[in-house]
Amino acid sequence: MKPRITLITLGVDDLEAAVRFYRDGLGLKTAGIVGKEFEYGAVAFFDLQAGLKLALWPRASLAHDSGLPLSRPGPSGFALAHNVASRTEVDAVMKQAQQAGATVVKPAQETFYGGYAGYFQDPDQHLWEVAWNPQMIPAEE
């Protein structure tokens, strides 16, 4: 196996609402919902950094395709981190998420590793961390 993740798929309850959150609320770019011509095919892709996309797909479709039972999210089962270049940017992204309808789980604050971070949940309870970590500053594109 190569060290590569191509796609992160988040199961959602309401695809159109989830697209509005990520596209209109967080400002991520998408061509919108595609694949409607297939049963269980409707999905929205968002381009992230090169080689990585985020996909929103109804939970029912992911359950159908994988064969797993339909399940509610385990809110503390995983997290996606969005590292930024400054504390100020952490505050700005947390505010943007809140205004977009996210649930602020933990307001931005100092972290045990000497950084500054907060957590929010998207409308489907998927957990995001917004972090400034002096040891993990992202390269700006």
Next chain:
Amino acid sequence: MKPRITLITLGVDDLEAAVRFYRDGLGLKTAGIVGKEFEYGAVAFFDLQAGLKLALWPRASLAHDSGLPLSRPGPSGFALAHNVASRTEVDAVMKQAQQAGATVVKPAQETFYGGYAGYFQDPDQHLWEVAWNPQMIPAEE
């Protein structure tokens, strides 16, 4: 918010077992468990493509840090996709995962979008898809 995910954190029950699965079983590279000097700090990072890391962190630590209740995973709540360059490579990675102790959820087969893919769960029930998608062939490093 910039279109960027820096870190994908998977909550695990047994950190050492999870490291063995990803490092020894799947062959991903890690410096091993670090951060043991902090309460709730023990974590293992795996480098993926540039700008992206996978982190294994005990569920209890993720729950503690985020303030969310400790929860079991929702098995069909999200998926990580590992896209590869050929059908043969799908078969090889699915076999590697199975030998590493993964649960094969759906053996590799033709997909509705004209690709070839299978699903497995890691020891903590996190869902992975191994896919050859003619419209999403990864650039080889």
